[in-house]
Every structure is written in structure tokens, then in C-alpha cells.
Amino acid sequence: AQSVTQLGSHVSVSEGALVLLRCNYSSSVPPYLFWYVQYPNQGLQLLLKYTSAATLVKGINGFEAEFKKSETSFHLTKPSAHMSDAAEYFCAVLDSSYKLIFGSGTRLLVRP
Amino acid sequence: EPEVTQTPSHQVTQMGQEVILRCVPISNHLYFYWYRQILGQKVEFLVSFYNNEISEKSEIFDDQFSVERPDGSNFTLKIRSTKLEDSAMYFCASSKEAYEQYFGPGTRLTVT
Numbered sequence: 001a002q003s004v005t006q007l008g009s010h011v012s013v014s015e016g017a018l019v020l021l022r023c024n025y026s027s028s029v030p031p032y033l034f035w036y037v038q039y040p041n042q043g044l045q046l047l048l049k050y051t052s053a054a055t056l057v058k059g060i061n062g063f064e065a066e067f068k069k070s071e072t073s074f075h076l077t078k079p080s081a082h083m084s085d086a087a088e089y090f091c092a093v094l095d096s097s098y099k100l101i102f103g104s105g106t107r108l109l110v111r112p
Numbered sequence: 113e114p115e116v117t118q119t120p121s122h123q124v125t126q127m128g129q130e131v132i133l134r135c136v137p138i139s140n141h142l143y144f145y146w147y148r149q150i151l152g153q154k155v156e157f158l159v160s161f162y163n164n165e166i167s168e169k170s171e172i173f174d175d176q177f178s179v180e181r182p183d184g185s186n187f188t189l190k191i192r193s194t195k196l197e198d199s200a201m202y203f204c205a206s207s208k209e210a211y212e213q214y215f216g217p218g219t220r221l222t223v224t
Binding site: 051105 | 116118143145147153154155156157160167168170203205210211212213214215216217218
């Protein structure tokens, strides 16, 4: 069965600093992987997705993620954090019956 | 840009009452889903729906839950007799090709 582990329930960075949110997956088949963002009191917005094409995936708002099969990882990065990036970020894997399996989420805090 | 909409945004109900949560998926999408997020916990899959029938349901989705697509645009989740533990944010999602799911803003259900 597929699963997702997000290391770090909270990550704090300074504005302008690199953002790195970690996600490791477990899947017996080539995975489809996703990052979603949830701003306070809002729904889930798709940031980016990996669907077995390019291993470096670019998403919205300057975020990108790299699929590393050898490390079973799909970490999310952004070179320079902005105050507006403060939100909760969820990594998810699509299972064989097309339902999303979510990680526990990482809350990103951006300090001025 | 088309989006998934959900009504109401917040529903308060008493234990034992029936509630219906409504969703309007993106118009040309074929796959529909309900997920929920209990406060402070991860997003969990409830049910998927395709071709006018349930494709898959989780252990959470017991006989108290039902889904329906009463017309060409709405997708509803009914909880027959609500319990305190049903209090959560309920998200509807839809997708065109089963793997890229777009989420609505959610309905916060509070059972008292």
C-alpha cells in the first residue's frame, strides 16, 4: 500500500531564505505524487504534480519539487521564501484506485 | 478559471440530525471524491464516484454516509445521523482524468 511521510510538522524560515519541505513516499508501483497548499481557512490548492515525466517539476508561486526514486523522496523547495508562503503544505501519493493518500502536513512559518 | 464549489461553508447541526453537504464539481470532470480533515489531523479519503456509482469507499464511509449525483452538476454527501466525531472539514474534489484532483474550499461541519 502506498504511504507518505512528511518530516517536520513545523518549519520556520526567514523571509528570503530557502524553503525545503520534506516528503518521502512508499509505493510498489511508479508513483504519481502531488504537493498541495492550504492557506488558513481555505481549501487545498494543487501546487505541482509528478506523473513520471521530468523528475524536476515546477509548480505555481515559484515552488518546485524533485522526484528521486533512489531516495523515495519528493521534497518541495523554493529559493526565496515570501511572507505569503506561510501555509500548510501536504504531500500526497495517488494510490492504485485513484484516491489520494496524504501526509500529515507541514506548517510553514515565514519570519520577517 | 473553473473551480469546485461547496455549500454551505459552515454547517452546525445537533447530534443525530441528518446533514447534506453540496458540491458543484468542475463541469467537464468525470471523477468525484469526498475527503475529510478532522481538526489537526491529516486529510482522509472517504469515497470516490464515477459513472454514477461508487468506485471505492474507505472504512470511515459506513452506512451512515451516502453520496449522490442528483443532476448533471451537483454531487452531494449525506450523513444520516451525525455523531460528534463527524465534526470535520469536508472537501469535495473532482478530476477529468482520475489523477489530477481539484479541491473545493470545504464545508466545516460542527456537530454539537
